[in-house]
Amino acid sequence: MTHVATSDTTRPGLILPHAFYARPARHVAVDLLGKWLVRLLDGQRLAGRIVETEAYCDDSAPDLACHGSRNQGRPTARTAVMFGPAGYAYVYFTYGLHWMFNIVTGREGQANAVLIRALEPLEGEAAMRRLRPGRARAEWTNGPAKLAQALAIDAALNGANLTRPGGVIWVEDAPPPPGDTICRGPRIGLGQTPEPWHSIPWRYWLADNPFVSRPGTKKG
DNA sequence: AGCACGATTAACT
């Protein structure tokens, strides 16, 4: 399959469908590596190759690192989207200034999601430069809050359907990267989260990709 | 009603 930059905004058949997301978060997190995250902004495509992800609230045991585990595992106004059907955007605000972009996975009623942590810019780079003023290209999308800024992702996209053609954000299929280039390790920034969740290797990234947020961690 | 902290980033020393 080849991928050529285009101004076509629908590209039917290439958009990853609901069934892709309706699986355990750790499987979706691995399979999203290499796919294209596409954001339609003012009629223009901004796109990046997904090079780093993290799985939250897989399916079996509770995950104390996951927002869905707060409030005794019941939905709140903030986390409601996580408990909904797969293939929707869960966007939340943190540290008083940053937005994080996640994709809901798994079954409805369970709070599964994958955090998109880093992208390699592919399309709409002029727009990304505007949205990341004063930063080098290498710093546009090499972190979860950075890519949210580069793609103009904020609360307005919380709850957006990623599987509907004609939307403003979605993921397009692309060939999977070679298996020996996929790395895994503990998730980043979990703070006081207790073991075993602090060390579970549910972070995935592509080896030697310059846009990974924290290179140099161990390979899986 | 009040409080501690956060799935981070950038600018420091």
Next chain:
DNA sequence: GTTAATCGTGCTC
């Protein structure tokens, strides 16, 4: 390596 920025959320009183 350290720390400020900055405010919504969930939890305690």
